[in-house]
Amino acid sequence: MIDGMLPTISTASPALLALSEQHRLYRTMLLMREIHHRAIALQRQGRIGSWLGSEGQEGAIVGSAFALEADDWAFPSYREHALALVRGIPTVRLFHHLYANAADSIIGRNLPPEYSFREVNFVSVSAPVGNQVPQAVGAAMAKQAKGEPGAVITYFGDGTSSEGDIHTGMTVAARRRAPVVFVCQNNGWAISVPTARQTAGEIVRRAPALGLHGVRVDGNDALAVHQVVAEALHRARTGGGPTLVEAMTYRLGAHSTSDDPTKYRPETELEAWRKKDPLPRMADALGLSEAERAAVLADVRKEIERAVEEAEQTPQPEMRTMFDDIYAEQPWHIAAQAREALRAH
Numbered sequence: 376m377i378d379g380m381l382p383t384i385s386t387a388s389p390a391l392l393a394l395s396e397q398h399r400l401y402r403t404m405l406l407m408r409e410i411h412h413r414a415i416a417l418q419r420q421g422r423i424g425s426w427l428g429s430e431g432q433e434g435a436i437v438g439s440a441f442a443l444e445a446d447d448w449a450f451p452s453y454r455e456h457a458l459a460l461v462r463g464i465p466t467v468r469l470f471h472h473l474y475a476n477a478a479d480s481i482i483g484r485n486l487p488p489e490y491s492f493r494e495v496n497f498v499s500v501s502a503p504v505g506n507q508v509p510q511a512v513g514a515a516m517a518k519q520a521k522g523e524p525g526a527v528i529t530y531f532g533d534g535t536s537s538e539g540d541i542h543t544g545m546t547v548a549a550r551r552r553a554p555v556v557f558v559c560q561n562n563g564w565a566i567s568v569p570t571a572r573q574t575a576g577e578i579v580r581r582a583p584a585l586g587l588h589g590v591r592v593d594g595n596d597a598l599a600v601h602q603v604v605a606e607a608l609h610r611a612r613t614g615g616g617p618t619l620v621e622a623m624t625y626r627l628g629a630h631s632t633s634d635d636p637t638k639y640r641p642e643t644e645l646e647a648w649r650k651k652d653p654l655p656r657m658a659d660a661l662g663l664s665e666a667e668r669a670a671v672l673a674d675v676r677k678e679i680e681r682a683v684e685e686a687e688q689t690p691q692p693e694m695r696t697m698f699d700d701i702y703a704e705q706p707w708h709i710a711a712q713a714r715e716a717l718r719a720h
């Protein structure tokens with residue numbers, strides 16, 4: 376039942392993805408990396424509230440996102456920014472959310488970056504880790520019950536793999552052969568807790584025990600991730616049951632803008648993983664020259680600058696919106712609070 380149990384497998388077969396798509400995949404990875412750097416700078420300047428980065432994990436995130444089709448649903452965690460981009464959300468909308476402005480799809484209701492993009496089946500990111508997994512299984516079972524096409528993908532981390540919700544979700548999904556793919560990004564750390572202190576076993580080995588397919592993949596090889604996730608989604612869509620994909624990767628940056636990994640993480644470990652950075656690896660796989668790499672970089676930076684400018688110029692949400700979307704009919708005490716707040720404003 377376990378498809379690949381080697382410590383890491385790199386089975387990139389570009390056959391599944393046209394060359395032009397591979398170039399687009401690389402550009403999206405680079406766009407995500409540059410958004411990450413820009414977001415940290417904006418947070419340090421006090422222009423946005425918070426940021427959780429995906430530096431080092433672009434291969435796992437973008438590679439898997441490229442395997443999705445229009446009918447699929449995604450229940451992401453907080454690092455899958457690029458998933459929204461791949462689903463067709465323009466860069467500026469990520470920044471609208473980070474600025475919590477009036478054009479933010481959730482007008483500042485979540486801690487950034489916890490997006491929600493209903494129109495592309497990108498379900499609101501949950502703050503409590505692991506919440507999204509039973510939700511994804513429920514959505515997959517609903518698809519099954521309604522006879523709707525497509526599958527569901529959900530993401531979580533190595534630390535989150537210790538949560539009960541994960542096991543409940545996977546057990547039910549396997550029992551019901553629900554069309555869902557679980558992507559565990561094992562990035563070595565759950566804030567300051569290393570994976571070895573999180574679990575005595577290997578995460579992917581839980582799959583056969585719970586009755587799922589299990590695949591471990593080199594998460595820094597975007598094409599390998601794409602292939603493994605495309606196969607898992609195909610299996611899910613065609614009634615073959617759920618899969619747990621463990622993508623072995625590494626968080627090169629801090630956990631969030633409130634974290635300082637130099638306090639707990641050995642520099643040598645970081646340096647070893649920098650050498651396995653998924654971005655140059657993908658550029659090498661495409662045979663890109665230095666000039667070509669520089670051209671893509673300049674292009675994504677321009678896109679980001681335009682997006683930041685537009686987000687900055689967009690006004691904040693109106694005060695009254697704070698009281699919307701909570702109750703179908705506003706109760707008297709909320710109405711009274713709204714009146715008072717608007718008077719004081």
Ligand SMILES: Cc1ncc(C[n+]2csc(CCOP(=O)(O)OP(=O)(O)O)c2C)c(N)n1
Pocket residue numbers: 454502503504531532533534535536562564565566626630
């Ligand atoms: C239920 C719950 N417990 C604790 C937290 C605090 N918390 C936020 S992120 C995080 C670490 C999660 O690590 P992992 O699953 O490995 O994901 P990563 O951050 O490495 O992507 C923790 C403990 C939370 N948000 N929710």
Ligand SMILES: [Mg+2]
Pocket residue numbers: 532533534560561562563564565566
């Ligand atoms: Mg982790």
